[in-house]
Amino acid sequence: MVQFSTSLLDASFAALSDATRRGVLEQLGDGDASITQLADTFHMTLTGMKKHVGVLEQAGLVTTQKIGRVRTCKLGLSRLAEETAWIEEYRRLWTARFDELDQIVEELKQKETHHGRKE
DSSP states (O other), X not given: OOOOOHHHHHHHHHHHTSHHHHHHHHHHHTOOEEHHHHHHHTTOOHHHHHHHHHHHHHTTSEEEEEETTEEEEEEOSOOSHHHHXXXXXXXXXXXXXXXXXXXXXXXXXXXXXXXXXXO
16 A cells, blocks of 8 residues: 555645535635635634634645735645545555455355256
């Protein structure tokens, strides 16, 4: 199995575990937004949204830039490549296991048919 950065995966999955943060990422996919705009969109206080953005920023999913009094958020450089690879490893593992199970079930069905139990 490929070695992955546990802290990076933990930060990314923790950030993605919250529906509001996933919504923020989706919104930023359409374009940059200020924390005020995001707070309004999600009907939250500025403090609450700042906390969500901070979690996303620590995970590398969002970057912020302060221009004057406005803090603008945009999607970070992380493309979730490592997270996708981690998930893919497990998808392959489970696909192989289910394929083996399908084979066993098929063999059992054939044995039943050959022994006259099923018509």
